[in-house]
Amino acid sequence: MLAGTKNYTQQAFDVIDISDIHMIKVISEVGSINKAAELLSVSQPTLSKKVSRLEQKINMELFFRDSAGMIPTETARLLLRKGDELKSQLDIIERQLELMANLVGGTVRVGVGPIIEQDILPKALLDFAEQDYKFKISVVTMSSEGLLDALKKSQIDIAIGPFAANDVPNEFITPFMNxxxxxxxxxxxxxxxxxxxxxxxxxxxxxxxxxxxxxxxxxxxxxxxxxxxxxxxxxxxxxxxxxxxxxxxxxxxxxxxxxxxxxxxxxxxxxxxxxxxxxxQCRCLLKPENLLIPVVKEVVELFSQYMLAEGGDDS
CATH class of the missing domain: 3.40.190.290 (D-Maltodextrin-Binding Protein; domain 2)
Known part of the structure; x- marks a missing residue:
């Protein structure tokens, strides 16, 4: 990316918010101000003015206007890519705040691989069922790739899958394995x-x-x-x-x-x-900050009864 383009991108993010990104996305997808206005529940003149004002603020065009409709410029496509990254980060922060606000309640989301689903998971869930916990557990089964992606995006709080030591990204910790x-x-x-x-x-x-x-x-x-x-x-x-x-x-x-x-x-x-x-081999993965949350730690301890501390003999 050219230095000038990078500066303009930073300038753009200084004056726009998530709602602007959503507006650009809808217009890009339907290619029409009229159709986008219907989907966004605003009038066509109001939406046109919002787009024009935003373009004036960032001093760059967001759409090419021609007979084919509204075609996003490279600026708009860049903002959409960066906007998706920003939304993902906001979702992660929102999940962290949700967990912190529900220290003894809420739902802990666990992702497991197919074999864990049939071996370790039933034992841990039975232990959970026999105790009077004040929180819920939600379980999904995924491939190892799906588990890593979901954990990265904070779609799950704990991942237990068929990971060898060298399969684990540096951003995660692995307190237990089996x-x-x-x-x-x-x-x-x-x-x-x-x-x-x-x-x-x-x-x-x-x-x-x-x-x-x-x-x-x-x-x-x-x-x-x-x-x-x-x-x-x-x-x-x-x-x-x-x-x-x-x-x-x-x-x-x-x-x-x-x-x-x-x-x-x-x-x-x-x-x-x-x-x-x-x-x-399987390992329990989570973000370091998640292990500081009491309800997540409780669930990790449920699974730990059927796993070994990381660093033990993993053959």
């Missing part, structure tokens, strides 16, 4: 059931049902694959469904050993260790 050995599972009379361990190459010869890899199982699985295509016939993050399919067919699956304890113990499914040990 790990579990990845194993394969087959039905008890499957032709692989007599094997104690199995190579990835052998396993890949069979039809499989697995979660979305590596988004659910983490970066160590990517390293294990080393570019080899893992092409499951069924992609499914629900392990209850996966276990049902495997128990009643020649399909194979793989995942954290904890998820199969009941079926391994009953003999319904048979565990196969991988020849190369691989561990699924």
């Amino acid at each position: 790990y579990d050995k990845l194993v394969a599972a087959v039905r008890k009379d499957h032709e692989l059931a007599k094997e104690k361990n199995v190579s990835l190459e052998v396993l890949m010869k069979y039809k499989s049902i697995t979660p979305n890899i590596p988004k659910s199982l983490g970066s160590q699985v990517t390293d294990l694959l080393r570019g080899r295509p893992l092409d499951p016939m069924i992609i499914c993050d629900n392990y209850n469904m996966a276990k049902t399919i495997v128990a009643n067919s020649d399909y194979v699956t793989a995942g954290p050993e904890t998820l199969f304890h009941k079926e391994f113990a009953s003999g319904e499914l048979v565990k196969l260790d991988f020849q190369t040990e691989v561990f699924w």
